[in-house]
Amino acid sequence: MPRMTGLTIPEVAARYRSGAATPTQVVEAYLRRIEALDPKLRAYVTVTRESALARAEAANRRLKAGTPAGPLDGIPLAIKDVICTKGVRTTCSSKILETFVPPYDASVITRLTAAGVVMLGKTNMDEFAMGSSTENSAFFPTRNPWDLTRVPGGSSGGSAAAVAADLAAGGLGSDTGGSIRQPAAFCGTVGLKPTYGRVSRYGLVAFASSLDQIGPFARDVRGAAMLLQAIAGHDPLDSTSTDVPVPDYEAALGQSVEGRRVGIPNEYFIEGMDPEVEQAVWVAIEVLKGLGARIEKVSLPHTDYALAAYYLIAPAEASSNLARYDGVKYGYRAPGNKDLIQMYGRTRAEGFGAEVKRRIMLGTYALSAGYYEAYYGKAQRVRTLVRRDFQQAFERVDLLACPTAPTVAFKLAEKEDPLQMYLCDIFTIPVNLAGLPGLSLPCGFTQGGLPIGLQLIGKPFDESTLLSAAYAYERATPWHRRVPELA
Numbered sequence: 162m163p164r165m166t167g168l169t170i171p172e173v174a175a176r177y178r179s180g181a182a183t184p185t186q187v188v189e190a191y192l193r194r195i196e197a198l199d200p201k202l203r204a205y206v207t208v209t210r211e212s213a214l215a216r217a218e219a220a221n222r223r224l225k226a227g228t229p230a231g232p233l234d235g236i237p238l239a240i241k242d243v244i245c246t247k248g249v250r251t252t253c254s255s256k257i258l259e260t261f262v263p264p265y266d267a268s269v270i271t272r273l274t275a276a277g278v279v280m281l282g283k284t285n286m287d288e289f290a291m292g293s294s295t296e297n298s299a300f301f302p303t304r305n306p307w308d309l310t311r312v313p314g315g316s317s318g319g320s321a322a323a324v325a326a327d328l329a330a331g332g333l334g335s336d337t338g339g340s341i342r343q344p345a346a347f348c349g350t351v352g353l354k355p356t357y358g359r360v361s362r363y364g365l366v367a368f369a370s371s372l373d374q375i376g377p378f379a380r381d382v383r384g385a386a387m388l389l390q391a392i393a394g395h396d397p398l399d400s401t402s403t404d405v406p407v408p409d410y411e412a413a414l415g416q417s418v419e420g421r422r423v424g425i426p427n428e429y430f431i432e433g434m435d436p437e438v439e440q441a442v443w444v445a446i447e448v449l450k451g452l453g454a455r456i457e458k459v460s461l462p463h464t465d466y467a468l469a470a471y472y473l474i475a476p477a478e479a480s481s482n483l484a485r486y487d488g489v490k491y492g493y494r495a496p497g498n499k500d501l502i503q504m505y506g507r508t509r510a511e512g513f514g515a516e517v518k519r520r521i522m523l524g525t526y527a528l529s530a531g532y533y534e535a536y537y538g539k540a541q542r543v544r545t546l547v548r549r550d551f552q553q554a555f556e557r558v559d560l561l562a563c564p565t566a567p568t569v570a571f572k573l574a575e576k577e578d579p580l581q582m583y584l585c586d587i588f589t590i591p592v593n594l595a596g597l598p599g600l601s602l603p604c605g606f607t608q609g610g611l612p613i614g615l616q617l618i619g620k621p622f623d624e625s626t627l628l629s630a631a632y633a634y635e636r637a638t639p640w641h642r643r644v645p646e647l648a
């Protein structure tokens with residue numbers, strides 16, 4: 162019997178086209194893998210076995226009739242549990258939404274369904290996407306497939322771990338300050354945060370609306386390009402989605418990096434970062450140089466202030482977005498209250514975890530009368546300065562290359578201080594503040610066998626350049642072929 166798992170998205174698609182495998186065979190093989198291995202990893206919150214098998218059957222028929230729904234027909238994916246799925250529980254890994262079943266699909270789900278994709282299930286995350294380790298899930302932590310004593314990163318740790326461990330061919334996550342790229346780096350997969358406005362947020366449970374963006378995980382760059390193709394584009398249901406033409410991302414993979422100007426931001430190589438990470442990233446930059454890229458040093462002088470600005474802006478938006486969880490219309494409601502005010506208070510006290518409460522308090526404080534200008538207003542101005550840093554750099558270079566995170570995956574329960582956790586996103590947060598696309602891909606392993614991520618940052622709506630540079634790098638290096646041993 163031919164291999165049904167352990168393949169990249171383009172490899173699975175090629176087997177469907179040649180008739181070497183059917184979606185039912187592949188989906189059944191994935192469901193068996195999930196059953197056998199997910200108890201160790203706990204990447205999934207919900208496995209949608211029945212609907213996955215039914216959709217695989219439908220894909221079989223289309224492929225057999227020679228009328229596939231598109232290049233992704235029958236491809237099995239893992240979806241972060243912050244993306245609404247009609248009729249399928251969408252929890253945000255929070256007690257407050259533990260039993261919430263959305264009456265509608267997010268636009269990305271509508272698009273993927275039309276493309277024939279088979280959802281295998283919904284993946285674990287930090288509660289409401291607040292965190293960098295998936296330990297803030299109200300249900301259970303997810304483990305890193307390369308070392309089960311370590312975290313997969315977060316907040317999209319479930320999708321990253323599922324893709325890295327081959328419990329799905331690809332997946333979707335969301336990225337507000339690094340939640341796709343950092344877990345991609347920690348798990349050794351490709352992860353892409355698109356330009357703000359490139360992908361519809363309709364049906365993405367809001368954390369910080371001016372920063373949130375949905376994006377793909379895959380084991381290779383081409384797979385990420387195929388997924389982005391399917392989800393990108395204007396959506397009348399999201400007024401912040403942009404009506405900019407969507408290029409052919411797979412065609413763009415053929416572009417050479419010869420002559421491309423790659424900027425190396427000084428501020429992204431800092432004291433205290435893991436020397437093995439720094440070393441691997443410099444070697445990766447040498448590889449890009451060897452492929453013909455022109456390497457230039459650049460400076461992003463306001464980088465130091467980005468984290469502080471983010472931790473005012475993101476909590477401020479979160480405190481407003483999360484006001485809707487009041488126990489009235491949907492979600493958890495604390496029982497046995499004497500009046501409405503007590504019901505609100507107890508519902509939110511019992512329904513939200515500690516980190517979510519911390520963000521709500523921070524945000525409410527930052528927005529409160531008398532402090533608004535001093536905190537929120539100031540943070541917004543810093544955000545403008547961060548964006549200008551990038552604009553200036555992009556006058557000289559086509560893309561930037563730097564580490565995705567300052568360290569590799571850390572141990573479960575290792576980071577007790579919230580600030581230590583916040584520092585994980587020091588190299589990813591500025592990209593969200595500026596609304597730019599960012600991609601993480603594997604660029605090596607530590608002596609201890611943990612993956613290291615290289616981050617590429619692009620101009621607005623220039624995902625093509627990131628994908629083509631990543632693809633050239635991937636073809637020149639062996640990292641994406643390494644797989645974790647789980648069985």
Ligand code: GLN
Pocket residue numbers: 290291292293315316335336337338339340341368475583586
């Ligand atoms: N770790 C960051 C935070 O906790 C980013 C999370 C994200 O991108 N969703 O806010």
